[in-house]
Amino acid sequence: MYNITAVSFGEIFLKGKNRGSFEQKLIEQIKYALKKFNNVSVYKDSGKVYVETKNEDDMDEIVENVRKVFGISNLSPSIKTTKDPDTIIEKTKELFKYLLTKENIKTFKIKTKRSDKEFPIKSMDFSALVGGKILEEFSTVTVDVHNPDVEIYIDIKKSCYISSERIKALGGLPIGSSGRALLLLSGGIDSPVAGYMIAKRGVEINALYFHTYPFTSERANEKVKKLKEKLEEYCGKITLYSINILEIHKAIKEFCREEETTILARRFMMRIAEKIAYENNMYMLITGESLGQVASQTMKSMAVIEDAIKMPILKPLVGLDKTEIIEIAREIGTYDTSILPYDDCCSVFAPKHPLIRPKLESIIRSESNLNIEELVEKVYSTMEIL
Amino acid sequence: MIVYLDNSATTKVRDEVLKDIIDINENYYGNPSSLHRMGLMAEKKIDEARKSAAKLINAKAQEIYFTGGGTESNNIAIFGHITNSDKHNNIITTKIEHPSVYNVFKQLEDKFSVRYLDTDESGKINTSMLNDMVDENTLLVSIMHVNNEIGIVQDLNEIKDIIKGKNKNTKLHIDAIQSYGKIKIDVNKLSIDTLSFSSHKIHGPKGIGGLFIRSGLRINPLTYGGGQERGMRSGTENTPGIIGFGKACELIYDNFEEETERLYSLKNQYIKRLTEEIEDIKINCPIDGGAPHIINVSFKDVPGEVLLHSLEGKDIYVSTGSACSSKSRDNRVLNAVKLSREYQTGTIRISLGHFNNFEEVEYVIENIKHSVKDIRSITKRG
Numbered sequence: 001m002y003n004i005t006a007v008s009f010g011e012i013f014l015k016g017k018n019r020g021s022f023e024q025k026l027i028e029q030i031k032y033a034l035k036k037f038n039n040v041s042v043y044k045d046s047g048k049v050y051v052e053t054k055n056e057d058d059m060d061e062i063v064e065n066v067r068k069v070f071g072i073s074n075l076s077p078s079i080k081t082t083k084d085p086d087t088i089i090e091k092t093k094e095l096f097k098y099l100l101t102k103e104n105i106k107t108f109k110i111k112t113k114r115s116d117k118e119f120p121i122k123s124m125d126f127s128a129l130v131g132g133k134i135l136e137e138f139s140t141v142t143v144d145v146h147n148p149d150v151e152i153y154i155d156i157k158k159s160c161y162i163s164s165e166r167i168k169a170l171g172g173l174p175i176g177s178s179g180r181a182l183l184l185l186s187g188g189i190d191s192p193v194a195g196y197m198i199a200k201r202g203v204e205i206n207a208l209y210f211h212t213y214p215f216t217s218e219r220a221n222e223k224v225k226k227l228k229e230k231l232e233e234y235c236g237k238i239t240l241y242s243i244n245i246l247e248i249h250k251a252i253k254e255f256c257r258e259e260e261t262t263i264l265a266r267r268f269m270m271r272i273a274e275k276i277a278y279e280n281n282m283y284m285l286i287t288g289e290s291l292g293q294v295a296s297q298t299m300k301s302m303a304v305i306e307d308a309i310k311m312p313i314l315k316p317l318v319g320l321d322k323t324e325i326i327e328i329a330r331e332i333g334t335y336d337t338s339i340l341p342y343d344d345c346c347s348v349f350a351p352k353h354p355l356i357r358p359k360l361e362s363i364i365r366s367e368s369n370l371n372i373e374e375l376v377e378k379v380y381s382t383m384e385i386l
Numbered sequence: 387m388i389v390y391l392d393n394s395a396t397t398k399v400r401d402e403v404l405k406d407i408i409d410i411n412e413n414y415y416g417n418p419s420s421l422h423r424m425g426l427m428a429e430k431k432i433d434e435a436r437k438s439a440a441k442l443i444n445a446k447a448q449e450i451y452f453t454g455g456g457t458e459s460n461n462i463a464i465f466g467h468i469t470n471s472d473k474h475n476n477i478i479t480t481k482i483e484h485p486s487v488y489n490v491f492k493q494l495e496d497k498f499s500v501r502y503l504d505t506d507e508s509g510k511i512n513t514s515m516l517n518d519m520v521d522e523n524t525l526l527v528s529i530m531h532v533n534n535e536i537g538i539v540q541d542l543n544e545i546k547d548i549i550k551g552k553n554k555n556t557k558l559h560i561d562a563i564q565s566y567g568k569i570k571i572d573v574n575k576l577s578i579d580t581l582s583f584s585s586h587k588i589h590g591p592k593g594i595g596g597l598f599i600r601s602g603l604r605i606n607p608l609t610y611g612g613g614q615e616r617g618m619r620s621g622t623e624n625t626p627g628i629i630g631f632g633k634a635c636e637l638i639y640d641n642f643e644e645e646t647e648r649l650y651s652l653k654n655q656y657i658k659r660l661t662e663e664i665e666d667i668k669i670n671c672p673i674d675g676g677a678p679h680i681i682n683v684s685f686k687d688v689p690g691e692v693l694l695h696s697l698e699g700k701d702i703y704v705s706t707g708s709a710c711s712s713k714s715r716d717n718r719v720l721n722a723v724k725l726s727r728e729y730q731t732g733t734i735r736i737s738l739g740h741f742n743n744f745e746e747v748e749y750v751i752e753n754i755k756h757s758v759k760d761i762r763s764i765t766k767r768g
Contacts, residue, residue, distance in 0.1 A: 199440055214695030214757075215764075253764055348689060 001098045002077035006161055007049040007066065010171045018177070023049070025070045025150030026174040032236055037315045041233045045114050045157045052080065063167060071174035076153070078163035083119055085126070086159050086169045086190035089133050096134055097160055099150055107144035108134065111307045112154040129153065150155065156201050177237045182277040183207045183286040184269065185240070185305040187223045187342060190229055190288030190317055197316040198286050199235040206282065207231075208237040208273050209386070212246045212349065220342040223295045225386050230334050241276055244382040245269070248375050249349045255369040260297045263358045264366060267308035271376050274309040276383075283311070289327065292315045295354035304358045315358060320332050388701045391745045393682055393739030394534050394564060395588070395705055397636070399630070400589040400740065402479040402637060403519045407630040418623050419612065420499045428625050435632025439515040442635050443562070443581065444572040445598050451618040452628050457486035458608075459582030460528075462597055462618065463488045463559045467526045468498065476501055478519050478527045480511050481722040482536075487528050498525070508672060509538030509723050513548060520552040527556060530702075531571070532564035537671040537734060539569060539678030542576050550577065553567060557603075563587060563595075568646065570676055579603055585627065589740055590634030592634035594627030622676050649738050651679035652747070656681050656736060659751045664758055668729050670720070680734040684729035685758050687765045693734055696757040702750055705735045 009026065025041055027049060034040050040062065049083035064077055064295045075139055081091045081232060092110070099105060109130045112123040121129065130152075131143055155161040179290035183195040185207040199205050209224045221242065228240045250270045252261050273285050294307065317325055390398065399407075414431055416424025436447045464487065468477060476499040479491045491500050501519050506513045511529065520527065527549050532539050549556050557579040562571060566583035573581060580603070584595040585629065596713045599605050599618070609621030638645065657669055666686035671677075685693065690706035697704055720730045736750075 171766065214699055215692050216687075217695055218698075250764055309548070 001056065001095065002079060003054075003056050004050050004052040004080040004162075005059065005063055005076050006076040007051060008073050008075070008125065009049075010169075010173075022071070022177050025113075025176050026069065029069045029236055030066055032137055033233070034062060039061060044161065047381065047385050048111055050080075050161075058373045065233070067167060067169045068078055070170055070172035070202065070234065071177070072169040072171050073171055075167045076161075077165055077167070078092075078161040080153075081160045083116070083160050084157060085121060088162065089130055091135065092130050092154065092162055093137055095152065095164065095272065096138065096257065099164060100138065100186075103150070105141055105149045107148045107150075109148035109151045110134070110144060110154065111151055113154045116156050116158065117168045121316065126154070132209075132351050156259055158248060166224060170234075172200035175199060175202060176204045178202035179284075180204045180280075180282040180297065181284040181286050182204070182273055182280075182282045184211050184223060184273055185218055186286070186288070187227070187229065187338065187340070188288065189322075189329050189335060189338040190290060190293075190325055190368060191286075192227045192288075192338065194288040194314075194316050195231055195330070196328070196332050198314055199231070202333065205231075205235050205286065205343050206241070206280065208241045208276055210243050210245045210272075212249055212271055213244055215249075215348055217244060217342055221386060223337060223340050223342050226337045227334055228386070230332070230337060234332065237282075240386040242384045242386045243272055243379055245272075245379050247378050251370050251375055253349070256366045258351045259305055259353050259355050260358065260363060260366055262354045263304055263363055265349070266296055266305045267363070267367070268307045268372075268375065269347075269381075270305060270313070271372070273378060275310045275376065275380065276282055277311060281382045285309075285311055285313045287313055287315055288325075290322070293322065294300040295356045298356050300354070304363055308359055311348050337345070346375050375386055387746070387749060389703070389750055390741065391702065391704045391736045391738065391750070393737065393742070394737035396586045396592065397739045398472075398592055398741055400634060400637060402594050403590055403630045403633045404572065406589055406633045407626045410626045410629045413627065414629075418625060423526060428623075432623060432625060435628045437637075438632040438635040438639065439583075439596050440482050440598075441639055442567055443583075443598060444574055449573075449598050449601055450697060451597045451599060451615045452595055452623065452631075453595045453615075454624075455586075455593060456484075456497060456561075456582055456584035457561075458619075459584070459595050460484075460492060460559075460561055460595040461598075462605065462608050463580040463582055464494075464526065465608055467557045467559065468494070469606055474496070474497060475499065475523050475525050476519075476521070477525055478503065478516070478521045480529055481505060482533050482538075482719045483530050484534055484563065485530070487530065489504075491528070499523075500720070503529075504682055505538075505651070505722050506731070507723050509533055509536050509719075511545070512539055513541075513544060516545065517548050517552065520549050520556055522553055524549075524553050524556045524604045526559060528559040528561065530561040530564070532562075532569065532677040532680070533719065535717075536682045536723060537564075537677040539565070539672070539675065539677055542571075542578070544601060546576050546578070564677060564680070567635065568649075570642070573598055580605065583636060585631035588634050588638055590631040591627050594624055594631045596631070645740065649742075652742060652744065653681055655744065655747050656751070657683075657693045659747065660754070663751065663755055668725070670723065670725060670733065679738040683723065683734060683736070683765050685732040686728055686759050688732040689762045689765070690731060690733050692741070692761055693732070693754070693757055696761065697750075697753060700749075700753045703752055705737070706733060746748075 030042050037058055041052050043050055079091050081087050108129040112127045114123045136242050150164055152164050180200055183205045187193045193203050227236050234239050252264050414428050416428045418429040422629050440447045440450045480503040481721050482505055492743040516589055539732045546623050559579050560581040563584045567588040579600050581598040586592040607618050609620050615625055616622055668683040671680050
């Protein structure tokens with residue numbers, strides 16, 4: 001039915017002078033989200049972006065993909081026609097007939113907006129004219145201008161767009177409009193959600209994954225890759241860095257107390273993440289920590305971990321319950337991959353009784369047994385881009 | 387050097403087999419059911435393969451039915467034997483069966499009385515228990531010849547005598563997927579009713595297997611259709627698979643004793659060096675008399691998965707018995723042979739095949755030694 005979809009922006013309107021560049025980013029991202037489709041064009045027509053396809057059968061999937069682009073408030077699948085009044089009337093009838101097959105419609109309303117003042121009929125008059133033709137053709141419906149079952153919207157610009165459905169999109173800001181950050185991505189449920197939430201606010205994200213091969217399996221890598229690909233549906237292209245931190249775990253095991261393992265290892269991860277972020281022009285880190293979820297996510301543990309670096313760490317899930325996180329994970333489609341059994345960390349390195357109230361001084365004392373810079377460099381050299 | 391030591395999972399296709407598969411695809415692609423000459427040529431090729439497959443177990447060619455693989459063969463045999471669904475009737479299997487038998491029996495628990503045989507610590511089934519279990523209502527006993535994980539070989543002769551002694555109407559199904567082509571089997575001497583085998587465990591292609599059904603025995607098929615394989619397995623024959631399988635059988639037949647001997651001495655060498663050179667290990671496969679190709683060994687304080695990945699880093703491919711992740715369940719077979727938890731998690735299986743040789747042993751043992759030492763330095767604290 002539909003050969004085009006109108007895209008309405010969300011908060012971009014608030015951004016004053018930046019609007020132009022935001023819109024441009026958004027158009028790029030819409031194009032990226034639709035790269036697998038042939039015969040699709042994306043263009044602007046007075047204030048709105050339009051996605052047009054020559055293949056109407058693709059439209060459902062196009063809408064589904066564009067809906068995942070941040071910065072869009074809603075989408076209206078539409079019929080694009082010439083501005084010939086008779087054609088508009090014909091196409092409106094076609095649309096109405098189609099809508100009748102989908103839902104039970106008793107009342108309707110036609111609304112016309114005429115941005116192109118050269119169009120010969122005034123908006124109100126044209127709505128009345130089209131409404132009359134609908135009443136002639138379909139005897140079961142009546143007009144109700146206050147509370148109609150369906151509203152048909154005729155938007156006359158450079159072309160004419162006829163629509164009735166309005167699909168809510170995700171909102172947020174276009175990716176890249178708020179800078180770049182590095183997500184610490186594990187194979188779990190939380191970190192992909194954290195990445196999603198920050199990306200939604202317009203942040204271009206890349207991801208870093210730590211493993212301990214051969215103490216973890218290559219299948220764990222594949223799992224993280226899948227999560228990355230899922231996130232890319234929303235976040236655009238993500239570079240996934242992978243680092244083997246086995247040497248750090250070995251050193252901790254040899255020189256430090258078992259119960260400190262997790263805190264020490266996390267501090268190393270932050271140092272490595274900060275280094276990669278600096279080198280690649282990213283300004284903040286993102287983690288999936290949620291307050292009190294595990295030993296390393298207590299207030300004290302988080303404070304001690306954060307102390308290791310200067311770079312700010314964003315923790316968008318900090319106030320969410322696990323069930324709330326799972327709900328988002330299911331919505332964005334990462335949940336089923338996250339619960340696959342391949343762990344990114346072997347239980348060998350998990351202390352039996354991890355600290356929940358670590359003391360910074362004693363952690364720093366333990367770290368004095370380790371050559372921090374050398375270890376960071378050593379594992380940094382294992383970096384791969386997956 | 388790539389050392390593939392997971393031949394009980396699957397094997398590399400032999401060159402001669404591959405050549406035949408290509409030849410069939412190029413020259414004999416007709417449907418064996420077609421009336422024309424192309425069809426006839428394919429049919430004749432299948433008949434030859436059937437003879438080759440039969441020869442390995444001293445069966446008649448017409449007693450061999452080609453299937454989609456070992457799992458399918460086991461399913462056809464088990465479901466085929468027990469049409470008479472009744473809670474008074476019982477069926478018997480062991481606790482160490484492959485899932486393609488074990489899970490079928492589990493599935494049948496609400497239709498029959500299902501009995502599971504214990505084994506001793508070597509994996510041998512408890513024959514006095516078998517003697518007690520078989521009664522006048524026993525429809526079927528299904529037993530695996532060689533266990534895929536620990537390589538124990540069951541004494542089929544003794545088992546057959548016990549079963550037929552108690553109830554001569556009880557049917558005996560043997561899962562020979564791990565023993566076919568590795569250990570001599572004579573279906574006539576053993577009065578086996580059905581016996582399943584698979585191609586990809588003996589360097590043939592995947593997706594093809596076979597079921598021996600004793601002449602005169604009626605088995606109901608699982609699927610219905612064009613009636614191929616004399617009604618036992620409808621669906622157009624997998625001609626390239628069958629021909630490749632036949633070739634793999636011939637290659638084994640021509641060289642059976644020498645190859646088995648070679649595998650036994652290879653296995654012994656691995657076991658000898660493992661036992662002599664690494665501490666705190668446990669050999670879980672029989673040292674004498676087990677299957678020639680399966681070595682199962684446990685290392686204390688070494689998660690099997692970690693050792694597997696560590697060896698994979700050196701292009702050595704083995705398998706594990708048990709996952710280190712706390713989420714996964716215990717290994718059913720290792721539990722049945724009462725292997726303690728501390729050894730269970732550290733279990734790997736080394737399974738040999740035609741392409742393995744003595745030159746590899748040094749490389750493999752050195753790498754196992756090195757990896758085990760490395761891993762233990764991490765897992766053993768203090």
